[in-house]
Amino acid sequence: MDQKSPDPASADGVDETDRPAQQPGGGGFGETLRTILYALLIAVVVRTFLYEPFNIPSGSMIPTLLEGDYLFVSKLSYGYSRYSFPFSAGPFDGRVMGDQPERGDVAVFRKPTDTDIDFIKRIVGLPGDRIQVVRGVLHINGEPVTRRRVEDFELSSGRRVPQYVETLPNGVQHRILEERGDNGALDNTPVYTVPAGHYFAMGDNRDNSRDSRVLGVVGYVPFENLIGRAEILFWSVEEDVVLWFPWTWPSGIRFGRLFDAVE
Template sequence: MSEDPSEGQGVRAKQSAGGGWGDTALTMIYAIIIAVGVRTFLYEPFNIPSGSMIPTLVEGDYVFVSKLSYGYSRYSFPFSAGPFDGRILSDEPERGDVAVFRQPTDVQVDYIKRIVGLPGDTIQVRRGVLHINGEAVSRRRIEDYRLPSGRGVPQYVETLPNGVEHRIIELRGDMGRLDDTPVFTVPAGHYFAMGDNRDSSQDSRVLSQVGYIPKENLIGRADVIFWSVEEEVVLWKPWTWPTGIRYGRLFDGVD
């Protein structure tokens, strides 16, 4: 009896289709594993939801945060599901790093601020000037920073003791509510962080809300701005993209 050639072709077609779906599913699984691995161990994207780090970072910036910089804790993992306490493969933050961390008083919340105090340091702000271990940190007045409203506010270049330079702004001059503080002594295993927008930042100067940052709470160092958009940009309204993307900020390093 002769074989019907169309029957064999049908079998081969079904096998090919089945293999195609299986390959696609396997590829998706691999992609998810790679994405989770990159997010957990290498780089994680974060968006900037507030103006507390102006002028370094502004609302609408998206940054890549290096997980390699400080090693890993349970907060490095999705859903804070790390299987250990403390940190492993740990490296110390440097003064001046812009770091993402879990808020000490609410570990469900991510914060991003600049590390200014290391374990054992004394930190104080006097009339707007940061003092570290009793010494005033150098700051140099430069051109005013222009807010989106067009208002100009005082802007300075601050130089930390290790030579790291960065810009800060003072919305209220040196008369803000956090421009005069008591002396803070940073405990062992903790860090002190401040926003570059000194008069509009809840940071380590507010012990009841943020306070000293345990080393375990560090997630990573912000390294690069990979995306930045104005408030009016909406993903499903492509006509807002051309004028709303801040092209000049794309792929800027975070200093």
């Protein structure tokens, strides 16, 4: 009996010798470009709807936040407005899918008098509240907020300044500084009545913060202007660290602050 020659075709009926050659790694430049575009799209979606990174450029929130801190802000917390989108290009007015801020939240918002600028402060006053500072003590609806003197805070310059723990009416505790005592320019204010749909925000570094106490500069913060709630530090470096000088990194990274929750 004659033996049959082996069939050169594969199991699917295609001659393997006729398959086109492929470049190692797949689609070359086109595939790389698609990967980059997908990565950019994912980054935009995450920054717009979930978490956005911010850095702290000033000392107005010392001792809670320091210059050189980098943190993630939750966009989910307060929902979305046009300021949640890149270039403030949201397709609607007002705010959707969000909860109201709670007293004591550390929030990022667009400065009411210049919406191109982001500010970060602590929400101390809610709509309808009466806010006043008397001899350095915050008053909410006529009642003084409890504050307790603790150890002095040491600034990066080495100077030590008075530090207090303040307890807001809802039980939230946080630290504040009174660098110039209780007789600074903003330590005695008129009574501010927070309008509906607005919030009163103050820096924890009370004598070095331009905030809602200065109506012509910041003033009351509209709900629409809120970007999100500060959640967690992911990076923190001393002011003298230079990114392109790697030898400054080891001594300049504040390892003890990495992944701290913002409170």
